[in-house]
Amino acid sequence: MTQPIVQFKGIKKSFDELEVMKDFTLDVDPGEIVSIIGPSGSGKTTIIRMLMTLEKPTGGDIIVEGENLWKMQAKGKWTDADEKHLRKVRSNVGMVFQHFNLFPHMTILRNCTEAPIHVLGLSKKEAETRAREMLEKVGLGDKVDNYPIQLSGGQQQRVAIARALVMQPKVMLFDEPTSALDPELVGEVLAVIKDLAQQGDMSMILVTHEMDFAWQVSDRIVFIADGQLVEHGKPSDVLDNPKSDRLRNFLERFRTQV
Numbered sequence: 001m002t003q004p005i006v007q008f009k010g011i012k013k014s015f016d017e018l019e020v021m022k023d024f025t026l027d028v029d030p031g032e033i034v035s036i037i038g039p040s041g042s043g044k045t046t047i048i049r050m051l052m053t054l055e056k057p058t059g060g061d062i063i064v065e066g067e068n069l070w071k072m073q074a075k076g077k078w079t080d081a082d083e084k085h086l087r088k089v090r091s092n093v094g095m096v097f098q099h100f101n102l103f104p105h106m107t108i109l110r111n112c113t114e115a116p117i118h119v120l121g122l123s124k125k126e127a128e129t130r131a132r133e134m135l136e137k138v139g140l141g142d143k144v145d146n147y148p149i150q151l152s153g154g155q156q157q158r159v160a161i162a163r164a165l166v167m168q169p170k171v172m173l174f175d176e177p178t179s180a181l182d183p184e185l186v187g188e189v190l191a192v193i194k195d196l197a198q199q200g201d202m203s204m205i206l207v208t209h210e211m212d213f214a215w216q217v218s219d220r221i222v223f224i225a226d227g228q229l230v231e232h233g234k235p236s237d238v239l240d241n242p243k244s245d246r247l248r249n250f251l252e253r254f255r256t257q258v
């Protein structure tokens with residue numbers, strides 16, 4: 001049996017009095033494409049942020065490639081060696097946010113070489129070779145010397161995808177990657193993500209409100225509500241034949257809004 005690349009086990013998460021996750025459990029297999037859907041405020045972004053170690057779960061375990069993210073302390077407290085180990089495990093996880101957050105004073109190429117040089121320790125030449133290859137892959141091979149401000153929002157988001165890919169992650173996280181874009185720019189970004197999904201060598205966890213897109217690219221759709229996983233399965237099962245009232249109501253509300 002293959003070991004899941006990512007495991008959430010009994011995750012609890014509260015912000016002061018607000019209990020966001022009550023008991024969230026999910027395994028993601030190598031190469032699997034999982035989309036997370038759910039009502040606004042149900043904790044989708046929080047799940048992604050916990051996996052990026054940007055938020056700490058209140059309880060439960062998050063395991064990446066067999067390593068328990070929040071329990072890596074060898075001596076019961078965080079040491080420099082633990083932090084280094086954590087950074088290494090975390091470098092298996094790439095992230096594309098809603099807002100692309102490129103460095104405005106750096107060229108597109110340099111935006112993509114900073115992390116491989118400083119986190120992975122690649123030489124400038126190696127990092128540039130990888131970055132050019134990834135920028136080519138997202139259709140921006142001719143923009144390496146431009147600055148972010150010279151690119152459209154859709155192009156900037158494609159740079160953000162290339163920047164994450166340069167780290168050769170085993171899992172890519174996308175948190176509503178098109179929601180900050182003008183509608184006419186959404187398609188080009190979704191096409192790049194779809195392409196990556198079809199290559200099949202990376203796992204992906206996507207938080208998206210683009211249901212048609214989720215239907216097309218996902219191996220599995222996960223519906224969360226009230227702090228837990230309510231339903232999951234193949235897109236045709238979850239989106240076309242919901243079993244629970246909560247999912248049925250969510251999809252109905254969603255369809256009347258679109």
Ligand SMILES: Nc1ncnc2c1ncn2[C@@H]1O[C@H](COP(=O)(O)OP(=O)(O)OP(=O)(O)O)[C@@H](O)[C@H]1O
Nearest residue numbers: 015016018020038039040041042043044045046047
């Ligand atoms: N740092 C924080 N401090 C306090 N509350 C927070 C924090 N981050 C998130 N929350 C709250 O946790 C809940 C879940 O937020 P989250 O952003 O994960 O939801 P979501 O499902 O991604 O929502 P949306 O679909 O609207 O993006 C919300 O009520 C939010 O206000």
